[in-house]
Amino acid sequence: MQSFVYHNPTKIIFGLGVLGQTGAEAAAHGKRALLVTGGGSIRRSGVYDTVRASLEAAGIEVVDFGGVEPNPKLSHLRQGIELAKTSGADLVIAAGGGSVMDEAKAIAAGACMDTDINDYLTGGALLSCALPVITVPTVAATGSEMNGVFVITNDETHVKNGMAHDLVRPKTSIMDPATTATIPLEYTILAAVDIVSHATEGTLTQADNDTPLQDGLTDTVVRTVMDCMHVLMATPTDLPARTNMMWASTLAWNGLCPAGIGTWAKPCHMLGHPISAMYDTLHGATLSIVTPAWMEHQAEIEPTRIARWGRSLFGVSEQDDRSAALVTASALRGWYRKLGAPLTFAEAGIEKPDLDGLAERSMSIARSKGEDSGWNTAGIRSVLERSLQ
């Protein structure tokens, strides 16, 4: 096992009926909250009214900022930062999915900057402070509620990139699994793809298999998602399945699974983000397109970890690691197909992807993260080509 530092100070309040605790948590961090929301799902579900009532009961002044889109955009983020500054908000509360939570984190950072947030997103400025963030997640997918990551798309340059900073880690996340019961099945499927990717992909590139504890944790997260999806495919509102899936999504990407085993590097996300940036494809769909193709590519380089994973999760019986890794890629494709997640660009509605443009953008992400060893544009393009059919 490698050495590591694990520090995750986010307080989690989890369970049915916990949304009423939002006000008390917020009051510990501020008096005037920018309440960041998406396109309307939480107003329809009643989550907005419950959260707002709880904030007002705790004496918090609420400033509304709605309209965050899936794959949140820089232009909208700038409006939120402006509003946070002009309204004198001293706290940011996100009520919504990963897009809402990510944009809220970026607002919290930008509200403390004298320069444009894009200077930070492009590596030209540092963060020295951020407003406190509280999240009320309504989608079980990204794990944004318990990490410092936020992913923003520049809608002028069509570049999507993730940043991570401890300053924007949520102080508290208030997680009621019932809020996720209204998510349409088609989106739940993409969320499941995302969770499995978070738990595994960063742990699949190493050669070292001597991490039984982390492997057991990762495999349990993945098995839980698979079991929950088995139930949710038939009954999308099943509350026990929604509950287990929500906690699995948090544990998949709060740093525990890869601690001591690999890095936070996420090759499939590196390949997927440019697809969202260029075609506004939903995040999980980009992952189901590229992940099996990436596994086939990785099988030729370092198959050890993928082989272990496939043996544990899919009962792959091949003895040699390369063959086992290739069969694992096939088995994962089979699971995606059973769920109905897209496996090719065409199935995700992208008839003629610009593979050169996508490869260039992925390579640029790899360079910016210092993850460029082993990658070149031609190699990335060859992975993407596998996803054409």
Ligand code: NZQ
């Ligand atoms: O905008 P509204 O009306 O809320 O509708 C949303 C949106 O259309 C809807 N929705 C949210 N909660 C709902 C609901 N519909 C019914 N019932 C509810 N309870 O769902 C749609 C998708 O929402 P979104 O927030 O985009 O989904 P998700 O949570 O999957 O977030 C995806 C974003 O997070 C980024 C992705 O790249 C993408 O931009 N990621 C963030 C990460 C992080 N912070 O750690 C890591 C991930 O790898 C990922 O990159």
Ligand code: ZN
């Ligand atoms: Zn993801």
